[in-house]
Amino acid sequence: MQGPRTVAEQVANVLREAIAGGTIKAGTPLRQDELAEQFGFSRMPIRDALRQLEAEGIVSIHPTKGAQVARMDSAEISEIYSLRELLESEALRLSVPNLAGARLDEAEQVLDQIDAERNVGRWGALNRAFHLALYDACGNHRLLALIEAHHNAADRYVRILLSNLDYRSRSQREHRDLLAACRRRDGDRATSILRQHLREGRETLVSAIREDGLSRKS
Amino acid sequence: MQGPRTVAEQVANVLREAIAGGTIKAGTPLRQDELAEQFGFSRMPIRDALRQLEAEGIVSIHPTKGAQVARMDSAEISEIYSLRELLESEALRLSVPNLAGARLDEAEQVLDQIDAERNVGRWGALNRAFHLALYDACGNHRLLALIEAHHNAADRYVRILLSNLDYRSRSQREHRDLLAACRRRDGDRATSILRQHLREGRETLVSAIREDGLSRKS
DNA sequence: TGGCGTATACAGGCATACATATATCCACAC
DNA sequence: GTGTGGATATATGTATGCCTGTATACGCCA
Numbered sequence: 001m002q003g004p005r006t007v008a009e010q011v012a013n014v015l016r017e018a019i020a021g022g023t024i025k026a027g028t029p030l031r032q033d034e035l036a037e038q039f040g041f042s043r044m045p046i047r048d049a050l051r052q053l054e055a056e057g058i059v060s061i062h063p064t065k066g067a068q069v070a071r072m073d074s075a076e077i078s079e080i081y082s083l084r085e086l087l088e089s090e091a092l093r094l095s096v097p098n099l100a101g102a103r104l105d106e107a108e109q110v111l112d113q114i115d116a117e118r119n120v121g122r123w124g125a126l127n128r129a130f131h132l133a134l135y136d137a138c139g140n141h142r143l144l145a146l147i148e149a150h151h152n153a154a155d156r157y158v159r160i161l162l163s164n165l166d167y168r169s170r171s172q173r174e175h176r177d178l179l180a181a182c183r184r185r186d187g188d189r190a191t192s193i194l195r196q197h198l199r200e201g202r203e204t205l206v207s208a209i210r211e212d213g214l215s216r217k218s
Numbered sequence: 219m220q221g222p223r224t225v226a227e228q229v230a231n232v233l234r235e236a237i238a239g240g241t242i243k244a245g246t247p248l249r250q251d252e253l254a255e256q257f258g259f260s261r262m263p264i265r266d267a268l269r270q271l272e273a274e275g276i277v278s279i280h281p282t283k284g285a286q287v288a289r290m291d292s293a294e295i296s297e298i299y300s301l302r303e304l305l306e307s308e309a310l311r312l313s314v315p316n317l318a319g320a321r322l323d324e325a326e327q328v329l330d331q332i333d334a335e336r337n338v339g340r341w342g343a344l345n346r347a348f349h350l351a352l353y354d355a356c357g358n359h360r361l362l363a364l365i366e367a368h369h370n371a372a373d374r375y376v377r378i379l380l381s382n383l384d385y386r387s388r389s390q391r392e393h394r395d396l397l398a399a400c401r402r403r404d405g406d407r408a409t410s411i412l413r414q415h416l417r418e419g420r421e422t423l424v425s426a427i428r429e430d431g432l433s434r435k436s
Numbered sequence: 437t438g439g440c441g442t443a444t445a446c447a448g449g450c451a452t453a454c455a456t457a458t459a460t461c462c463a464c465a466c
Numbered sequence: 467g468t469g470t471g472g473a474t475a476t477a478t479g480t481a482t483g484c485c486t487g488t489a490t491a492c493g494c495c496a
């Protein structure tokens with residue numbers, strides 16, 4: 001696994017992280033000239049990067065009007081969480097019977113890291129790593145790719161969730177319950193916990209967005 | 219609804235149709251300057267078009283190695299059909315209670331068009347139109363977008379299916395059964411028919427690909 | 437004779453330059 | 467004073483050229 005081979009990929013990675021971390025807010029116009037100057041490259045690789053991010057649903061591009069960080073209202077958040085529930089419960093169901101013990105140990109280590117991690121910015125990535133580790137043995141690469149894409153799309157909102165300490169500790173309890181069910185090879189129980197986990201995440205997030213007025217459509 | 223606003227979109231549409239229709243076979247390298255000369259434009263909009271098609275999973279791009287029409291082996295076809303089963307049965311389940319009678323009439327007209335249509339190239343689009351009409355009232359735009367994306371990705375293989383007259387007549391019978399269940403608002407029966415419909419499609423396609431040796435991985 | 441290194445050719449990534457579309461603002465007419 | 471039309475500015479879309487990386491083939495050395 002080697003790093004990005006093209007400038008466009010590097011730019012896409014930096015922008016994705018900046019957007020997920022909240023450095024660049026939703027609705028911010030992403031001007032090609034501006035970004036090109038900031039990154040020290042020409043507009044071409046920036047164009048490629050923006051197209052890639054558009055495909056990931058992180059930015060939206062309108063011809064001749066340019067790109068901006070995709071705005072999401074609570075309805076879209078809700079849609080993404082519904083899809084996560086559908087996709088991830090299926091992946092988990094397929095994965096549990098094939099999950100190697102080593103993979104479960106890895107997942108547990110990730111949970112310990114989350115408990116120990118003090119840098120808020122890392123929680124999003126660790127949270128994703130935990131979930132993906134459990135689905136890894138599902139045997140459907142495209143399903144995994146879809147799940148990862150939806151994690152990316154919702155990442156900056158998940159980080160809002162995780163910055164809430166109450167939610168975070170409850171989330172960790174559910175994570176450990178989920179892991180235990182996987183160790184028992186109890187796929188039904190595991191998917192049930194996962195669905196509940198995601199439903200709570202959606203509800204917490206939607207109400208947080210509603211009251212903070214983060215929701216605005218273009 | 220206006221046509222493509224940029225050259226890149228036009229090129230992407232033409233390439234997508236050419237690939238879906240079998241004019242450009244799987245594994246064919248898509249060279250930028252070659253396509254640029256054929257289309258009469260420069261390489262830049264062709265690059266943009268290829269990036270977009272890559273995002274749709276129709277072509278695969280490797281840095282410094284260029285783009286080629288994505289090869290799919292029977293395992294990937296199988297993955298796509300599993301995802302279609304998951305996504306479309308959920309969409310149908312959500313949609314059935316809200317389906318307007320007018321939408322069902324439209325779907326029925328599409329079925330009549332399929333029976334009447336003699337141009338094989340049109341069947342793929344009509345088949346997609348029928349399915350999407352049934353899911354239209356599911357209320358989740360992202361789910362619909364995912365379903366449409368998977369239809370595009372598998373389109374050229376679905377056309378192989380539909381060129382088989384036996385499969386096509388059986389498919390039409392299932393389509394009409396499906397429509398009838400929707401009219402009765404019997405969501406459970408409808409999703410059951412849909413799952414069976416997709417499973418048969420997958421099996422027919424996988425065995426057809428296996429014996430025709432269409433499957434080769436890069 | 438076989439394997440490794442180098443050279444050459446080809447294709448894609450990136451930069452620079454030019455064209456075009458859209459939005460905004462100002463002026464003029466009603 | 468308001469509305470409309472045109473001009474201008476700005477940002478994106480497109481064209482072209484150069485550079486770099488990779489693959490392949492040939493030659494040399496072991």
